[in-house]
Amino acid sequence: MATERKKAKKNSRFWEVMRRLRKNRLAMAGLVFLLLMILISIFAPLIAPYGYETQDLYNMFALPSAEHPFGTDNLGRDIFSRIIYGGRASLTIGFASVAVSAVFGMTLGAIAGYYGGKVDMVIMRVLDVFQAVPAILMSIAISATLGPGLVNAILAIGLSTIPGYSRMTRASFMSVQGMEYIEAARAIHCGDRRIMLKHVLPNAVSPMIVQMTMGVGSCISVAAMLSFIGLGVQPPSPEWGAMLSAGRNYIRDYWHIVLFPGLAIMLTVLSLNMLGDGLRDALDPRLKN
Amino acid sequence: MALLEVQNLKKYFKTPRGILHAVDDVTFSLEEGKTLGVVGESGCGKSTLGRTILHLLDSTGGKIFFKGEDITVVSRNKLGELREDMQIIFQDPFSSLNPRFSVSQTIREPLELRGRLSKAEMEEEVDRLMEVVGLAPRLRNSYPHELDGGRRQRIGIARALALKPKFIVCDEPVSALDVSIQAQILNLMLDLQEKNGLTYMFVTHDLSVVKYISDEIAVMYLGQMVEKCESDRLFERPIHPYTQALLSAIPIPDIHAQNKRILLKGEITSPINPKPGCRFAARCAYATEKCREPQELREWEPGHFVACCRAEEVSA
Helix, strand or coil: CHHHHHHHHHHHHHHHHHHHHHHCHHHHHHHHHHHHHHHHHHCHHHHCCCCCCCECHHHCCCCCCCCCCCCECCCCEEHHHHHHHHHHHHHHHHHHHHHHHHHHHHHHHHHHHHHCHHHHHHHHHHHHHHHHCCHHHHHHHHHHHHCCCHHHHHHHHHHHCHHHHHHHHHHHHHHHHCCHHHHHHHHCCCCHHHHHHHHHHHHHCHHHHHHHHHHHHHHHHHHHHHHHCCCCCCCCCCCHHHHHHHHHHHCCCCCHHHHHHHHHHHHHHHHHHHHHHHHHHHHCHHHCC | CCCEEEEEEEEEEEECCEEEEEEEEEEEEECCCCEEEEECCCCCCHHHHHHHHCCCCCCCEEEEEECCEECCCCCHHHHHHHHHHEEEECCCCCCCCCCCCCHHHHHHHHHHHHCCCCHHHHHHHHHHHHHHCCCCHHHCCCCHHHCCHHHHHHHHHHHHHCCCCCEEEEECCCCCCCHHHHHHHHHHHHHHHHHHCCEEEEEECCHHHHHHHCCEEEEEECCEEEEEEEHHHHHHCCCCHHHHHHHHCCCCCCCCCCCCCCCCCCCCCCCECCCCCCCCHHHCCCCCHHHHCCCCCEEEECCEEECCCCHHHHHC
């Protein structure tokens, strides 16, 4: 019975947040678009009219038409199909590398901000060393060491963006820590872990949600950079960022080669931001109704 | 036997400019069911004293006895037990409640942490506590930002009472509230004391509040206790020059009253690396060479303690 009640409470909390999220039209639009993108990527072979490496050599640089909705690229491949397939790599890289850096970065930042003193000193100085190397160089170095490929690209991008998350988490933990309700929690003998997870984190999480939604977009573009220098996803596998950078040579004559992958990235980031904003508001009871 | 006994308690903070003596050599004892009012100006260490007794801050020196047991240094488990007996009500009901916790979550948390009650019993207990502190049951799922200061402070009181403590440190519990609500909260606290035999240490800078609620009053100045005696007696016959100046600052609501306000000259001395003598000496009209020596808190008359070597001359 006790577990049943707990379950009911957990569920009702979730539905409460969902109910508030549903009222936010922008956030819902973002959510729907994202889900659509994910579904399209999963069922790419069923949806795409052509294979991602099928060449139509009589039809190179074709402008959008009924046959090729987004036109074809310099090798005569159908851009529409490549965007559909490319979502797989791009979305995976975007979400997974944000997940990697958020998990490590936020954990480190939370520990540094919560315990302060020497622990903080050691963690932050190590991260300073990390941050002294530009994130792009760092990810090049990591993926050069690990070798090219999707998983390594994710690790490289994820690891190189850790310091940003740590710093922000640390700062917001420190500001929440000064509040009297943290002291109150201590006075009722709340353990450190519980204080961190139940009292500090929920009150410090909003800037992190924003950073994470923004992060997905920037990770996709860093992945593009990596594939550009041959360290990311290997051609001919499609990936939005790589398509964008491959098309830049023809941008003066054939706008459609860069436009559509660019739009795909932009719309994904935009819908993530809208969803993130809505989620942040829905999670805050102070903004109820 | 006294419920709480504090001997030569010290709390120093290290600062870049030296050691800050926030609480220095404070000694007192408190009988069960009584209220000790602790007064003093901002920064005199009265809140730090309360927090150090509760182990929210580690003490630098001295001893704390609770129910006759030395609790100066305790293990984590023992601390858990102690926290059932010793609780705190905070000053600012706007920052002492987690904004993401509903009323019932806040009150339930201490019960959850002790883990003695089943879910259903906890819910009942939350209902009971809300009734005790005068919160309507419909507020159960409200969040703090939806409530006014008085109601928020009631939540804070309910949280402190949840573990059925014997001793509660009240850290300026009414100073952030409107005057009309102050009285309600003070009366609630007095009621609770009477019903549950609670012992309060009531920290405040509001002299009218302290007179209303305290049995005994301790006056602090820069980390030291300068005078301690029964509440009525302190207002009738303050001995220490600082207490006299402090009490003369209470406005008298009578247009014809002769206001003999003692105006202190000079700045408050820094609590960082203080000199050994009386800390009030620099601003005291009665100060002599003897005041440069350390002052003992001595029993001037039965039950009336003063830390002033010139008490005889001052009171004459």
